[in-house]
Each structure stands twice: as structure tokens, then as C-alpha cells.
Amino acid sequence: MNNEKLTLKGVCFGEIxxxxxxxxxxxxxAPLNVAYHLNKLGIYTDMLTRIGEDQDGDDLVALCxxxxxxxxxxxRDQQFPTSTVEVHFNEKGEVSYDIVFPVAWDYIALGEKERxxxxxxxxxxxxxxxxxxxxSYNTLQSLLKEATYRVLDVNLRAPFYSKERIFELLGYADLVKMNEEELAYIASWMGLPANQSDLQKTEQLMEGFRIEELIVTYGAAGATFHSHSGKFSYRFPAFKVDVKDTVGSGDSFLAAFLSQRCRQDPSASTEEMLEFAATLSAFVTESTGACPDYDANSIHRLQWKHFLNRGEVNLR
Structure with a gap:
């Protein structure tokens, strides 16, 4: 995407x-989408996954x-196939998924190369x-013990989750990204009152699981970033765009924010990080599919297009 030379490296684990x-x-x-955008943004990021010994798998390798x-x-897996998902849209452009089980990425193995x-x-x-x-979960648990900075993308897809497993994952995470509905689910599992504000819910969630940073996305209403040690919360509104589909918009938001967060530029403010994340997410929402092609000029044009309409709301 640009000529910036970075020494940062990342690994995304999970489904492709x-x-x-x-x-x-x-x-x-989702993890593949994050890896795609991080590499586009100049951060070398491996994708750790498993695919079948089939034509779909060969096609994935070639495209990646x-x-x-x-x-x-x-x-590569000789027994289980490469994963496919049927994606459905309702009249509002909202997405639902029919995810086949089992597939190759359900059997990600652990070796010294992965560690x-x-x-x-x-x-x-x-x-x-x-x-x-x-x-795959046993492999993940072992790898989490090797990781220095752990980023959890909560991705609740019925029927493939449980309260117990989500709580375990939250206990590992340094940075968590979830959407508004996922926050409500987790808050209810924690026994928090339904009439609490989202700010109150996030505070108790972060305290209960010792999470340092939390992002909650709200679709067209933007996103919030919460810092436990910094003791602040910040909301950034989404840009108004012509929606083609919302597939991967949250993944691009996470990747863009993480690309700025991990650079640890002391001059970069939370507002600037969230603005960049909102810009890339808006671009993906205006595009078809989760991994559209783009370059620096595409993102910069969109930033200027929305510059005069940007805003911020301090929650505290």
C-alpha cells in the first residue's frame, strides 16, 4: 500500500x-480478512490455518x-475439505452465514514452526x-501461552459458541473487538442488569477479565474504544457511505486500528487511530466482499471526503 518499511510482524489464527x-x-x-488488510497496510502478517487437499484449497493458496x-x-488436510460458507443478505443489507462443519480449519495442528x-x-x-x-482450540490454547500481545475478535456464530469458551478466551486477551450484540450477550452471561449503559457493561467486562483495551463496533453508529489503564472511553462515528455489503467491515476496522496501535507512535492520538479504522471500514462497506483491492490514495481520498463531517464524542 505504501513504501513504509516496518519491522512489525503478526500472526492471525483460524478460519479461511x-x-x-x-x-x-x-x-x-475473519482472521484471513484481518491478515489481508494488515499486509496491505505494511505489516507482515502470517495466516495460520488449515485447508483441504482439494481444488478449493489450491484456489485459496493461489489467490492468497x-x-x-x-x-x-x-x-493441508487429506480428510476434511476446504471451508465454504453460504452468505445471505436481508432487505437491510445485514448478513447471515451458513457455515459448514467440520472442515479443515477445525483441525489446525501444532508444531514447532507454529510456536x-x-x-x-x-x-x-x-x-x-x-x-x-x-x-483447533487445543492448538490455540498452546499458542496463546507463546504470544506477547493477544487480540481476540469475538465472532459469535450460532450454534458454534458457548459462554464457557468465550469466557476462557476473554481471560487470555489484551485487546478485544466485539460488536454491540456480542457485548449484550456477554453482559447477560455475566449477570449484568439489562438497563445498564454500554459504558457500564464494558467497564465491568474489562475489570472482570482484566482486559486492557476493548473496541465495540456499532455499524452505522461508529465504534468505541475503551482503555482500562488509561481510564478513558472514546467514541468515533462511522462515515456515511453507500453500502454494497457489510462483509468484513468489522475485520478491516480491527486491522486498521491494530496497524496504528502496534506502531506505538507517541504522536498518534486515539482519535486518529479510530478515524483511520473508520475510513478503511467505510471503504470496505462501499466495496463488494471483505478483501477489495485498494491503495493509499483510495483511503486518503475517502478521508478527505468525510473530513468536514467527522466528529467525536467523549464519553467521559
């Missing part, structure tokens, strides 16, 4: 798949190479969906 959209087959999987997503941690990659990474991104099968 073909999203069967009304417009055709698209590359997908074309998109400059590293494939050195792609495992070394995570051990040497600056951050490790993992999602809750990839833990639906014990074999």
Missing part, C-alpha cells in the same frame, strides 16, 4: 474459506499469493469461531 455471495465466490474468514498474504503457515511464528510475532490475532472444535 470461500464466501459464496450472490455476486460470486469471494475469499473470506496473488494478494500477498503469506501462505507458509497454511496446513516459533507466534513467539516471534508482535501480536497474535485469534477469533472465537475457530475454537468450535477441540483440536
Amino acid at each position: 474459506l470461500w464466501d459464496n455471495l450472490p455476486t460470486g465466490r469471494k475469499l473470506g474468514g 499469493r496473488e494478494l500477498a498474504v503469506p501462505v507458509r503457515l497454511f496446513q 516459533e511464528a507466534v513467539r516471534n510475532a508482535d501480536f497474535f490475532v485469534f477469533g472465537s469461531l475457530s475454537t468450535r472444535n477441540d483440536e
Whole structure:
């Protein structure tokens, strides 16, 4: 995307798949989407996953190479197929998924190559969906002990989650990203009153699981960032865009925010990080599929387009 040379490295763990959209087959999987955008943003990020020994798997490898997503941690499975997902949209453009089980990424194996990659990474991104099968979950638990900075993307896809497993994952995380509905689910599991504000819920969630940073996305209403040690919360509104589909918009938001957060630029404010994340998310929402092509000029044009309409709300 640009000529900036970065020494940062990351690993994303979990599902990679073909999203069967009304417009055709698209590359997908939340951790893959995050890895794609991080690599586009100049941060070398491996994708640790498992695919079948089949044509769908061969096609995924070829496309990821074309998109400059590293494939050195792609495992091949002779028994289980490459994952495919049927994607459905309602009249509001909201998405639902029919996710096949079991598939190859339910059986991600652990070896020294995987341990070394995570051990040497600056951050490790993992999602809750990839833990639906014990074999991949056991691998993830071992890798979490090797990671230095752990980023959980809560991704509740019925029926592939449980309160107990989500609570376990929250206990590992340094940074968590979830959406408004997922916050409500977790708050109810914690026994928090339904009439509490989201700010009150996030404070108790972060305190209960010792989470340092939390992002809650609200779709067209923007996102909030909460810092436990900094003792502040910040809301940034979403940009108004012509929605084509919302597939991968939250993944791009996380990737863009993480790309700024991990640079640890002392001159970068929370507002600037969230603005950049909102910009990339808006671009993806205006595009088809989770991994559209773009360059620096595309994002900069969109930032200027919305500059005069940007705003901020301090929650505290």
C-alpha cells in the first residue's frame, strides 16, 4: 500500500474459506480478512490455518499469493475439505452465514514452526469461531501461552459458541473487538442488569477479565474504544457511505486500528487511530466482499471526503 518499511510482524489464527455471495465466490474468514488488510497496510502478517487437499484449497493458496498474504503457515488436510460458507443478505443489507462443519480449519495442528511464528510475532490475532472444535482450540490454547500481545475478535456464530469458551478466551486477551450484540450477550452471561449503559457493561467486562483495551463496533453508529489503564472511553462515528455489503467491515476496522496501535507512535492520538479504522471500514462497506483491492490514495481520498463531517464524542 505504501513504501513504509516496518519491522512489525503478526500472526492471525483460524478460519479461511470461500464466501459464496450472490455476486460470486469471494475469499473470506475473519482472521484471513484481518491478515489481508494488515499486509496491505505494511505489516507482515502470517495466516495460520488449515485447508483441504482439494481444488478449493489450491484456489485459496493461489489467490492468497496473488494478494500477498503469506501462505507458509497454511496446513493441508487429506480428510476434511476446504471451508465454504453460504452468505445471505436481508432487505437491510445485514448478513447471515451458513457455515459448514467440520472442515479443515477445525483441525489446525501444532508444531514447532507454529510456536516459533507466534513467539516471534508482535501480536497474535485469534477469533472465537475457530475454537468450535477441540483440536483447533487445543492448538490455540498452546499458542496463546507463546504470544506477547493477544487480540481476540469475538465472532459469535450460532450454534458454534458457548459462554464457557468465550469466557476462557476473554481471560487470555489484551485487546478485544466485539460488536454491540456480542457485548449484550456477554453482559447477560455475566449477570449484568439489562438497563445498564454500554459504558457500564464494558467497564465491568474489562475489570472482570482484566482486559486492557476493548473496541465495540456499532455499524452505522461508529465504534468505541475503551482503555482500562488509561481510564478513558472514546467514541468515533462511522462515515456515511453507500453500502454494497457489510462483509468484513468489522475485520478491516480491527486491522486498521491494530496497524496504528502496534506502531506505538507517541504522536498518534486515539482519535486518529479510530478515524483511520473508520475510513478503511467505510471503504470496505462501499466495496463488494471483505478483501477489495485498494491503495493509499483510495483511503486518503475517502478521508478527505468525510473530513468536514467527522466528529467525536467523549464519553467521559
